[in-house]
């Protein structure tokens with residue numbers, strides 16, 4: 001696993017990001033529909049597909065060999081598992097791994113990865129380490145769903161890039177696979193237990209790919225996580241898509257990035273909020289809560305002097321208490337982004353954050369502050385400033 005200096009990678013990453021799609025290559029092993037179709041065309045049975053997934057999941061090393069060596073390793077493993085020999089050359093010429101780790105920034109609390117897609121563009125994924133009181137270690141993987149983001153929220157580094165591209169379901173799954181391999185090859189203790197869509201991009205703006213990737217995350221032959229271990233974080237600009245997710249994947253957790261329960265203030269932070277009223281948003285949340293049988297989870301970024309006033313806390317409490325079922329609020333202190341002047345925003349003082357938290361609790365709302373710890377940032381914070389920090 002090579003740790004290249006951030007700076008050198010950074011300029012290369014930026015150069016590549018601007019290139020148009022130039023690379024051609026095999027389809028991804030994680031393109032489940034393509035693999036399934038290929039299997040059907042070649043008269044393969046379900047257990048053959050299981051063999052492919054088994055080999056794919058255990059073969060890829062972070063010290064990526066050449067494509068030729070890679071094919072050799074896969075071929076040997078497939079043979080050993082009695083995969084129909086005649087199909088092997090065709091499988092390996094049509095499919096492969098398409099994403100590559102190019103940059104790793106480690107911290108005690110995990111690591112942030114710059115990942116290059118087959119088209120040369122970059123996304124970032126974050127591995128977040130949690131240690132329980134009994135010493136057990138587990139990881140959350142924060143994945144990107146888009147290259148950049150069209151929503152341009154006023155506090156978000158990813159938003160300044162605009163939308164550069166959509167990820168395929170396979171590219172989302174390859175991020176998880178790469179981080180899983182990293183844990184394995186570094187001999188780190190613990191396993192990946194959660195996946196959060198809190199990286200670059202707005203997942204509901206790439207709904208089909210995100211939905212299909214959830215099939216892979218929960219697939220027994222792939223990552224095998226329970227749907228309730230997956231969280232889709234959304235800025236909530238489409239009530240219809242929140243409801244669709246509730247219908248199609250009710251067990252998946254939804255986290256709504258609210259950031260203000262005053263419409264005018266929310267629109268200043270999230271320009272796309274003009275297209276949806278708080279009432280519609282609340283209604284979509286209630287629909288989701290009903291379908292999932294669980295409560296609603298809200299993300300609330302705290303920015304000094306912007307959305308941390310008494311009026312804001314009162315409006316937030318009112319919004320939460322109107323909801324059907326329980327509401328859990330994650331208060332996220334604004335994370336400076338290194339982008340210019342931090343968009344003119346500052347993190348409130350710890351006292352001010354605690355004060356907001358106390359008022360919310362006193363109003364009867366369940367809330368937690370996601371403090372940045374010395375061991376690294378919480379999933380929300382770490383994922384909130386992706387790409388620009390490592391590209392610039």
Ligand SMILES: C[S@@+](CC[C@H](N)C(=O)[O-])C[C@H]1O[C@@H](n2cnc3c(N)ncnc32)[C@H](O)[C@@H]1O
Nearest residue numbers: 155156198201202233234235257299334335384
């Ligand atoms: C990057 S977004 C991706 C998911 C989705 N687009 C959304 O907005 O929920 C994930 C979370 O990071 C938060 N975030 C963005 N910029 C941040 C910053 N500078 N400090 C802390 N959190 C931030 C967002 O508000 C959101 O809750």
Ligand code: SF4
Nearest residue numbers: 149151153156159235
């Ligand atoms: S906070 Fe989410 S929706 Fe807003 S710009 Fe960033 S990634 Fe996009």
